[in-house]
Every structure is written in C-alpha cells, then in structure tokens.
Amino acid sequence: MTTGPAPVPGPQPLLQLRGLSHSYGAVQALHGIDLDIAGNEFFALLGPSGCGKSTLLRSIAGFETPAEGEILLDGEPLTRLPAHRRPVNMMFQSYALFPHLSVEKNVAYGLEAEGTAKTEVRQRVGEVLETIGLTKFAKRRPGQLSGGQRQRVALARAIVKRPRLLLLDEPLSALDRKVRAEMQLELKRLQHEAGMTFVVVTHDQEEAMSMADRVAVLNAGRLEQVDTPVTLYAAPRTRFVADFIGTANLLDGTAVAGGISLGSGLVVAVEHQLPAGSPATAVVRPEDVSLAPAGSGTLEGTVVDTFFLGGTSTVSVQVPGLRAPFTANVRAVQVPERGSRVGLVLDAARTVAVADDRDAGAAAAAAGATQGDARGAAQETVSS
Ligand code: ADP
Numbered sequence: 001m002t003t004g005p006a007p008v009p010g011p012q013p014l015l016q017l018r019g020l021s022h023s024y025g026a027v028q029a030l031h032g033i034d035l036d037i038a039g040n041e042f043f044a045l046l047g048p049s050g051c052g053k054s055t056l057l058r059s060i061a062g063f064e065t066p067a068e069g070e071i072l073l074d075g076e077p078l079t080r081l082p083a084h085r086r087p088v089n090m091m092f093q094s095y096a097l098f099p100h101l102s103v104e105k106n107v108a109y110g111l112e113a114e115g116t117a118k119t120e121v122r123q124r125v126g127e128v129l130e131t132i133g134l135t136k137f138a139k140r141r142p143g144q145l146s147g148g149q150r151q152r153v154a155l156a157r158a159i160v161k162r163p164r165l166l167l168l169d170e171p172l173s174a175l176d177r178k179v180r181a182e183m184q185l186e187l188k189r190l191q192h193e194a195g196m197t198f199v200v201v202t203h204d205q206e207e208a209m210s211m212a213d214r215v216a217v218l219n220a221g222r223l224e225q226v227d228t229p230v231t232l233y234a235a236p237r238t239r240f241v242a243d244f245i246g247t248a249n250l251l252d253g254t255a256v257a258g259g260i261s262l263g264s265g266l267v268v269a270v271e272h273q274l275p276a277g278s279p280a281t282a283v284v285r286p287e288d289v290s291l292a293p294a295g296s297g298t299l300e301g302t303v304v305d306t307f308f309l310g311g312t313s314t315v316s317v318q319v320p321g322l323r324a325p326f327t328a329n330v331r332a333v334q335v336p337e338r339g340s341r342v343g344l345v346l347d348a349a350r351t352v353a354v355a356d357d358r359d360a361g362a363a364a365a366a367a368g369a370t371q372g373d374a375r376g377a378a379q380e381t382v383s384s
Contacts, residue, residue: 013038016075021067030059033223041213045216046205047217051220062084063083073164089165089167090168091167097150097157103156104129107128107160132155134153162194171183173202184207205245205246209232213228217232225241247286248286251268252280254279264320264321266299268351269346274355280353282352284351285350286328288346291328292343292344294342297346300344304318311332
C-alpha cells in the first residue's frame with residue numbers, strides 16, 4: 001500500500017473530467033463524473049466489472065464520445081479532438097504486439113509511423129528497452145518471450161512516444177500472480193522515473209491499492225470515493241467502498257446518539273454525523289478487534305472457525321443477531337478453540353460509521369423495524 005502523501009493537485013490539474021455521462025441504449029454507463037487528475041500522478045480507476053471503468057478510460061482516449069460533459073487537458077477541451085490528435089496514449093494488452101516484428105521493431109513502430117528521424121528512433125528505443133530491462137531481448141520476436149516480458153514490450157511501445165498521459169486498461173490481468181506482483185513494482189518505478197501521468201483501470205483492489213497515489217472507486221457508473229489508498233481503507237465514506245476495499249465486518253443497524261444500534265439492545269460506539277434513526281453501518285476491520293474472555297467484550301459469540309495464517313490467525317465468531325460471522329485477526333498464540341465463547345472488543349476510535357444506502361426502499365423498511373428497538377431499549381452505549 002502506498003503510504004506517502006498523495007500529490008497535491010496543483011492550481012490546474014493535468015486532466016479534468018466535468019459532468020461526464022454516457023449511455024449505451026438503455027444502459028447508463030456513466031452518471032455525471034467529475035474528477036481531477038494531477039500531473040505525475042499514478043491514478044487508478046477501480047470497481048467491479050460493468051461499473052463503467054473502461055467507458056471512462058475510452059472517453060479520455062477518444063475512442064468513445066460521451067453524451068454529456070467535458071474533458072480538459074491542461075485546461076483545454078479534449079472532447080472534440082479525435083483519438084490520434086490527443087497527447088494521450090493507451091497501453092494495449094500484449095496480444096496486440098506484431099508477432100512478425102522483433103521487440104525493438106515493435107517498440108519503434110509508433111515513432112516510425114510518425115516520421116521520427118531514424119537516429120532519434122534508435123536512441124529512444126534503446127533507452128526505453130534499457131529502462132524496462134529488455135535490452136538483451138531486442139532481437140527476439142514476441143513469441144520467444146514470457147508473458148511478463150511481452151507485457152513489458154507492450155508498455156515500452158506505449159511509453160516510447162512520451163505521452164503526457166498514459167492510459168492502461170487492466171494492464172496486468174493476463175499475467176500470473178508472481179509476475180503481476182513484479183510488474184506492479186515495475187510500473188510504479190517507471191511512472192515515477194519517466195515523470196508521466198498514469199491512469200490505470202483495474203477491478204483488482206489490491207493492485208490499485210499497491211500501485212496508485214490515488215484511487216477512484218466506481219460503482220454502477222458513479223464515483224463512490226476518490227482518495228489515497230490509506231484513506232480509502234481507514235476512512236471509507238460509503239458502505240460499498242468499505243466492502244470493496246480489503247476485508248471488513250459490516251454491522252448494519254440504525255444510527256443513534258453516539259453509535260449504531262444493531263437491535264436487541266446492542267449498540268456499537270462510534271462517532272458519526274448521520275441523522276438519528278437512519279440506516280447505518282459500523283465498519284470494523286478484522287485487525288482492529290481484540291478477543292477477551294466471554295462477558296467482557298463489546299460483542300459476544302461462539303468461535304465457528306479459525307484459519308492459521310502464520311504470524312496471525314483469523315477467528316470467525318458467530319454473534320447472535322448478526323447475519324454474518326464476525327472476523328477478527330489475532331496473534332497466532334491467542335487463537336481460541338472452536339466452539340468456545342469469546343468476547344470481541346471493538347475500539348470506537350477505529351470504527352467507522354457509514355450510511356447504509358444499499359437499497360433505499362428496503363433500508364427504509366428495515367429502519368422502521370430497528371428504530372423500535374432503539375427507542376424501546378433505552379440502551380447503554382457499549383464501548384471498550
Ligand atoms: P467496466 O470496464 O467497469 O467493466 P464498462 O465501461 O465496460 O465497465 O461498461 C459499463 C456498462 O456499459 C456495462 O453495463 C456494460 O455492459 C455496458 N456497455 C459497455 N460497452 C457497451 C457497448 N458497446 N454496448 C452496450 N453496452 C455496453
């Protein structure tokens with residue numbers, strides 16, 4: 001996860017998206033997207049399949065014309081410029097390489113097509129192959145390379161033209177796990193060294209979180225949150241983001257003063273600004289929970305499973321009244337027996353409250369039911 005400070009967008013961001021909306025027939029793929037991306041930023045568009053990531057990227061590239069809104073680069077409208085006239089390049093999957101051309105010819109192709117002088121082409125291709133660690137493979141054809149090397153060639157081909165902005169659509173999805181992890185570091189290093197702005201589309205939250213300075217989380221064509229990886233994890237602003245990023249215990253209930261009521265007199269203490277009585281969710285990361293003897297926790301339940309992970313173990317606890325088992329990560333030496341009763345100690349300062357907006361209609365009905373509990377029980381707020 002990137003822990004450094006996010007680049008502060010300057011007075012004028014490199015890329016500005018203003019009210020972008022787009023539909024394919026009856027399907028609205030983008031709903032009024034507003035987004036600023038700074039120069040030299042490594043930016044990720046993250047979300048589940050079908051949320052509109054590719055439509056957004058293709059709109060920036062010029063392969064799609066959004067029905068509404070504007071795209072500005074350095075403050076100048078891009079929206080009406082055709083793809084080939086934009087100072088923007090798109091990295092394609094490695095299967096788009098020319099199979100009959102060598103690595104260096106593949107990389108040189110775009111520059112030659114633009115009429116760049118031969119000596120300059122040779123110099124720039126040489127530099128890029130060096131940067132990307134492919135110099136000794138320059139004479140090979142794509143078929144004589146591993147998947148990871150082919151992906152590097154695709155990347156070299158995209159960066160040799162030194163675009164202001166490089167767009168990458170699921171650049172690592174064809175690679176196996178180990179090569180993918182190597183390439184994530186490689187991409188980050190390259191982006192940093194080349195001083196380019198990268199916008200990467202991915203559905204893999206670990207990938208987005210490990211590479212990007214900032215991440216935009218998209219859901220059904222809308223931006224849920226745009227933040228640094230650390231903030232998305234520690235301070236999700238919506239239930240969707242809390243659920244999509246990392247592992248979280250989502251305790252759905254009703255906002256009450258000083259916490260969230262889970263019904264049956266149970267209240268999880270958490271500071272929030274939500275209207276009293278509205279559907280709300282307490283978000284608790286597994287590492288922010290500690291186990292205690294039965295009778296002394298915030299919540300209490302029965303251990304249904306334990307998973308040994310090395311230094312830590314994951315303990316699954318069934319808490320009466322909660323739909324899903326509660327997950328806690330504890331040091332491996334503290335693992336309780338399956339079937340034992342344990343207390344779960346939550347830390348109010350590490351619990352996050354978000355509106356439960358899954359389904360306004362259903363949530364309103366549920367709120368009606370749980371509000372009764374909240375009023376009737378006159379609960380004591382449980383805190384640790
Ligand atoms: P993602 O990249 O996040 O998977 P897309 O931008 O590809 O999402 O798609 C967003 C929505 O638009 C989806 O519902 C998808 O089915 C629809 N869609 C995308 N491209 C087309 C198209 N050419 N014709 C019709 N529907 C499309």
